[in-house]
Amino acid sequence: MLNYLWAGMILIGIVYASFTGRIPDITNAAIDSSKEAVSLCITMMGVLSMWMGLMKIAEKGGIIAQASLKLKPLIRFLFPNLPSGHSSEEYIVTNFIANFLGLGWAATPAGLKAMEELGKLEDDRRKARLPGPVRSLGIASNEMCTFLIINISSLQLIPVNVIAYRSQYGSVNPAAIVGAGILATTVSTGAAVLFCKIMDRKQR
DSSP, X not given: OHHHHHHHHHHHHHHHHHHHTOHHHHHHHHHHHHHHXXXXXXXXXXXXXXXXXXXXXXHXXXXXXXXXXXXXXXXXXXXXXXXXXXXXXXXXXXXXXXXXXXXXXXXXXXXXXXXXXXXXXXXXXXXXXXXXXXXXXXXXXXXXXXXXXXXXXOOOSSOHHXXXXXXXXXXXXXXXXXXXXXXXXHHHHHHHHHHHHHHHXXXX
């Protein structure tokens, strides 16, 4: 659907420019945007490399494992039917920490692995190897839905990506967004948790 929307907007822009004689403006805008895109990618590459490197050091140094233990009560609250010590826990925690630091791109690999492990959990439940509510093949489990919603709401302490964007485009104070970001993502995450709990209760 998004591909159709983007293609439609591009086509409408080109047709409109043709009728209004602004094709040169479209060409110049495309060239300028390409230059900005390359410059922005280089900036983001440096920022993300630094933070992803720190995340890797934290993982190798056992900090992620320690964080998993500290966050176990939160994991139990959000995922009450997730078996204790399940392989998905570490990936869920890594994803939460990366999102907390505003590293959306760094959170994606851990999120995909978490979903993969949660899918294996559902397979085990269907084969009666593990306890918990069983869903038909192709239907997401409560854990999958909860993880996806929490991941999208994304509580952030340091919105690194937004700060990098603001810095790239000449903001006088790129970090000024931090307070508003914390407030907005706290509200969105609170709403997400409340929604998940209400839906979980309804399904019971």
